Amino acid sequence: MNSKKPNRRGFLKGGAALAGVAAGGAGLASGQTAGTPAKKLDELIAYGDRSRFVTSKRIPVAERHSPDEFGLTFHVLTPLQDSHGIITPSSLHYTATHRGAFVPDIDPKEHRLMIHGMVDRPLIFTMDELKRLPSVSRIHFIECLGNRARPTHKNVQETHGLTSCAEWTGVPLSLLLKEAGVQSAASWIVAEGAEEVKGNSSIPLAKAMDDCMVCYAQNGEPIRPQQGFPLRLMAPGFEGIYQIKYLRRIKVVDRFYMTYDDYGHINPDPKASALTHQIGPKSVITFPSGGHQLSGPGIYQISGLAWSGAGAIRSVEVSTDGGQSWKKAELQSPAYRMAHARFGLGWKWDGKECVLMSRCTDELGTVQPTRAEVAKFWNEPVDKVRVRGADNTVQPWRISSDGSVHNGMA
Ligand SMILES: Nc1nc2c(c(=O)[nH]1)N[C@H]1C(S)=C(S)[C@@H](COP(=O)(O)O)O[C@H]1N2
Ligand SMILES: [Mo]
Numbered sequence: 149m150n151s152k153k154p155n156r157r158g159f160l161k162g163g164a165a166l167a168g169v170a171a172g173g174a175g176l177a178s179g180q181t182a183g184t185p186a187k188k189l190d191e192l193i194a195y196g197d198r199s200r201f202v203t204s205k206r207i208p209v210a211e212r213h214s215p216d217e218f219g220l221t222f223h224v225l226t227p228l229q230d231s232h233g234i235i236t237p238s239s240l241h242y243t244a245t246h247r248g249a250f251v252p253d254i255d256p257k258e259h260r261l262m263i264h265g266m267v268d269r270p271l272i273f274t275m276d277e278l279k280r281l282p283s284v285s286r287i288h289f290i291e292c293l294g295n296r297a298r299p300t301h302k303n304v305q306e307t308h309g310l311t312s313c314a315e316w317t318g319v320p321l322s323l324l325l326k327e328a329g330v331q332s333a334a335s336w337i338v339a340e341g342a343e344e345v346k347g348n349s350s351i352p353l354a355k356a357m358d359d360c361m362v363c364y365a366q367n368g369e370p371i372r373p374q375q376g377f378p379l380r381l382m383a384p385g386f387e388g389i390y391q392i393k394y395l396r397r398i399k400v401v402d403r404f405y406m407t408y409d410d411y412g413h414i415n416p417d418p419k420a421s422a423l424t425h426q427i428g429p430k431s432v433i434t435f436p437s438g439g440h441q442l443s444g445p446g447i448y449q450i451s452g453l454a455w456s457g458a459g460a461i462r463s464v465e466v467s468t469d470g471g472q473s474w475k476k477a478e479l480q481s482p483a484y485r486m487a488h489a490r491f492g493l494g495w496k497w498d499g500k501e502c503v504l505m506s507r508c509t510d511e512l513g514t515v516q517p518t519r520a521e522v523a524k525f526w527n528e529p530v531d532k533v534r535v536r537g538a539d540n541t542v543q544p545w546r547i548s549s550d551g552s553v554h555n556g557m558a
């Protein structure tokens with residue numbers, strides 16, 4: 149393209165050229181029926197499968213393989229580098245178990261949720277009883293506290309793959325708690341899962357009454373086993389550990405309970421512990437990101453995700469010069485609260501080495517920090533800073549002059 153400023157006409161012209169390439173590709177693909185495995189045809193009708201040409205997949209974290217030799221699942225990463233829009237397909241949603249677990253094989257007919265402790269009427273619900281109650285559907289992200297970028301990470305799946313976003317359907321927890329009659333001295337709840345290790349967490353009662361949900365569906369179908377089938381707690385915007393899967397018990401209590409799971413997550417330093425409940429504003433460029441290859445100088449659409457535990461994303465800025473100057477990106481999805489937001493920015497790459505970054509601001513006006521800013525806050529050198537709480541620092545991607553994209557932390 150010759151024009152200095154990328155304009156709409158320029159984009160359309162560029163688009164026509166791209167369409168020409170795609171049409172050639174489609175011609176080649178038309179012979180594919182010969183390769184479709186016959187045994188799969190029945191299954192393809194009963195439950196849809198993706199094209200065999202689409203191979204994007206989850207990977208276990210480098211630190212610990214899943215499944216391990218005993219069949220335990222630990223932390224498994226979402227392929228954000230291939231993501232579009234804001235919904236993570238259920239089959240690609242990240243998975244985290246606090247200390248490794250067998251994904252339990254729960255019969256929903258046998259499953260019960262008990263609400264007890266400091267309530268006037270302890271209650272036990274079957275799944276059918278829960279589904280008869282008024283439900284809500286909301287789009288929310290989840291992010292694990294372990295979602296920390298390291299210089300050794302090669303791509304955005306490794307640096308940021310412990311977050312996903314889905315539509316969750318269930319009953320407001322406040323409805324169940326009101327039905328049980330919470331006593332006035334109560335101030336916390338402890339939620340517990342049904343798997344062998346009984347994952348559990350303490351949540352402030354104010355949060356439980358505000359927007360927590362007891363969910364049985366994800367993206368329009370029953371929650372996947374790895375996501376907590378048949379029932380999970382959703383505490384929007386709170387760190388992953390509070391989103392209790394296989395939910396079977398909620399005890400209403402009058403103090404913070406240091407559960408097995410909270411231990412190690414709650415930092416004894418009050419300055420740091422305040423950072424572990426709610427996920428701070430965070431964003432990352434998913435294209436181009438580590439491992440991608442630009443085909444040469446020209447127009448590209450920078451694309452990424454932004455989210456905040458405090459509410460909706462208000463704005464995202466992108467830098468193509470390593471943080472010296474910032475341009476406002478376009479929000480390409482509705483700004484749902486405590487959900488991923490998709491942003492984009494048209495960009496003309498001149499073929500020179502450069503560093504791309506994004507930073508977001510949430511509805512409270514909180515701005516995502518750089519690693520240097522966090523280091524300054526804790527008074528530590530930037531290459532050695534220990535990020536307390538969730539790592540929501542700005543992620544740099546370095547584009548080499550050959551078009552290859554690398555982790556800019558390295
Ligand atoms: N019962 C139970 N719930 C759990 C866990 C667990 O190990 N057991 N892991 C927690 C952690 S550490 C995270 S980050 C989220 C991950 O949810 P996901 O696996 O659906 O992505 O679930 C949380 N809920
Ligand atoms: Mo987690």
